[in-house]
Amino acid sequence: MAHLLEGNFGQGSGFNECLSEHVLLTRFGIGINDPKWISIRLSLFKSITLPGVVSQNTSKLGWFIFIDSSWPSEFISDILLATKDFEFIKIIKVNFYFEYYIISEKLIAKSIDFYGRCLVSKIDDDDGISLDCFDVLYDLRGDFFACVFSSGYEFLCQNRIFKPSNMPFLTMNTHFDMRSLDDLKYLRIGHHRVAEFIDKERRNLHVQDEGRFWVYSRHKYSDSRFSAVRKSIVDDKKSRVISSADYHHFSIDFSLLQEFRSQSALLNGVPNEKTWLRxxxxxxxxxxxxxxxxxxxxxxxxxxxxxxx
Missing domain, CATH: 1.20.5 (Single alpha-helices involved in coiled-coils or other helix-helix interfaces)
Incomplete structure (x- = not known):
């Protein structure tokens, strides 16, 4: 079952067992206490993110999901129930945003020390990945320090519309093969600056152009510029309604997505505040x-x- 760990800056016996060849990191609402926000994002997490990850080859994977310790108990119970059948998932409660970096660095450092290297990926709590994402990544491993899957879809969740996109260096499409403690600094580099740092340090970058490996969710609680983003997707001639093949390829749970759509329809307006600045x-x-x-x-x-x- 999934384990709930108290952050405590990575101290405690529970973290001693957290050794993984492939570390996947998710920041889920740290510093956000808005019940509407948490509820909406949990619906998307359960319908898109969770099924996409658990459908991968998970034999090497440790997935560490960081949540805010002040979340209402019903939401903590909800995420624990959703993830209870997967031993490779750890839910970590933290008090501050920076604890995510402290604990992540310790987890990765331990895995590098044990295995000699550690593959590091991130995914947001409302985005998804394709069925073959990790298998392709593992086949490419050894040929890169950083690997980018540049092609995927922007997903207008409420309208169920897919827009083909090429957006390198997003959170969920950039992966690192870390082999030293010095590599840990890439955890704190904004995804939009990864290319700059890799070029400066002359590291090996692989860009995977073939295939579509990710779903970038767009909804009222994802972006303060949602109205403009929505229009750009709806007006794009390449946009289309999501198909049954898409549901399968990205392991999207149809019934849970419907639950999100019903829930979202009851919400008026779009949050103006950038939640990550709270x-x-x-x-x-x-x-x-x-x-x-x-x-x-x-x-x-x-x-x-x-x-x-």
Whole structure:
């Protein structure tokens, strides 16, 4: 079954077992306490993201889903119930956004130390991947430091419309074959700057042009510019209604998607606030204090607690 872990900056016995050749990371609503937002995103997670990942070859996979510790209990129970049958899934409760990076770096570092390398991928809580995504990725492994699956679909969820898109360096289509602790810095690089850093460091980049490997969900609770995005999809001549083959290829759960559509139809308007900026000041101050405590501990370990006293 899926395990619920208290973040605690990656401390605790539960994290000792988290060794994976392939680490998949998901940030799910850290710093967001809006019940409407959580409910809508859980519907999409269960209909698109979860079925897409569990349909992969998961023998090497560890999927770590980070949620906010302040979520109402019913939502925590919901995600635990949805993921309970999959041993490779860990739900991690955190108090601050920056804990995601601290814990992820520790998880990947342990796997690099154990296996000599670690394949690292990310996926947002409302996006999807194709049935063959990880198999193709594993076949390519060894030929790249970073691999990008450039082609996929933008998905207007409420209208069930697919628009073919070529958008390299999105969260769910960029993968890293990390082999040293220095590679961990790529976790904190915005996806839109990955190409710049890879070029600067002369790392090997593979761009996979053939095939469509991802679904980029577009809905009221995904983008503050939703109205413009919606129009660009509806007006595009290449856009089409999702087909039964699409449902199969991306493992999208039809009945659960219908549940989302019914739920979304009851919501008026679109959130104007960029949800990922919530509690930014508090998060920054908390990380500053955490860094100070880590430095103090390092001094104590080096010179001894008795000397400090």
């Amino acid at each position: 509690q930014a000041d508090l998060n920054e101050e908390a990380e500053k204090i955490y860094r100070q405590l880590v430095s103090m501990k390092r001094v104590i370990d080096e010179v001894g607690a008795d000397v400090i006293q």
